[in-house]
Amino acid sequence: MCAKRIPGTNTGDFNEITNRLTSRDFDILEALEKYKIMTAGMLEAQFFPSRHQAGARLLTLFELGLLDRWRSPESKAYRYVLGWRGQHIRAAIKGEKPPRKQDAIFQAQHRFLSQHRAHTEGVNAFFCRLYYSARNRSDVKVKEWSDLDLGVLSIKPDGTGEVSWQDGQTLRFWLEHDRGTETLKYLARKITSYNDKVRRYVDRRDTVLLFELSSQRRLRNFLPVATDTWKSCMAEWENPSLIVGISIATQNERTFTRPEEFPDAFNDRRWQILGWSGTYNLTELPTLAAEMRNPNRPA
Helix, strand or coil: CCCCCCCCCCCCCHHHHHHHCCHHHHHHHHHHHHHCCEEHHHHHHHHCCCHHHHHHHHHHHHHCCCEEEECCCCCCCCEEEECHHHHHHHHHHHCCCCCCHHHHHHHHHHHHHCCCHHHHHHHHHHHHHHHHHHCCCCCEEEEECCCHHHHHHCCCCCEEEEEEECCCCEEEEEEEECCCCCCHHHHHHHHHHHHHHHHHCHHHCCEEEEEEECCHHHHHHHHHHHHHHHHHCCCCCCCCCCCEEEEECCHHHHHCCCHHHCCCCCCCCCEEECCCCCEECHHHHHHHHHHHHCCCCCC
16 A cells, blocks of 8 residues: 655744655755656656655645746646755755846746747757656666766757666767757758767767657668768778767657657667667667777778
């Protein structure tokens, strides 16, 4: 029998709040500070074994004033952000001055109403699909990392991550999540920027650049432009320094809706690799990337 949920009481009493927080709750607050806005499904993918447990605990954190939540008329899914008390707790952990209540409320509302929310959610959904596929598997692990050197070259990927398999394979990647708002040429110029990056920093040459596009038509139009740009980054006799994979995500995948219907994120052959024929899955990318970079590979 499941334990009865104890509702949260938003009295503002510090002891009452902290006495009820688990280590997972602190991890949720940290995640929402990092990701800015997440649906219940996204939080479930990272922190809970079931939808029921996620819904019950997130409701309690909302009642305690640690989280705020809203939903749009066109979507039944709540969007969660850090509430004032959640922002206060995170500031206390880092030894920073906490925000004033009105400032915290404004920041929470801004994250829900921001014109960039769809892009933020799309990036978050990409990683949550990885976590969702990995959570019931013992052979694969997902983690995110921060590439501090990118700031030197004015490159800011939408996400950076690493997938490692039990057999020793590792895939480190940069993610560019496209919403179709940029021109194809502008999008392709990012390939040049990342290529300059891997040429300058030898320890980043095992990092793959992944583009996630919004439609099949966008993919069809982008591939020739991206291929031309990629080829222009190297001499004819060179093997590629930068491996680039391109795929599309469905509307449900970009909003993390009905994840139980998603294909396995590691086994789904959806990635087209510049300079290489066929489609591949994430599990195959480390071996393929190594083969493409191999200086002894036949031309």
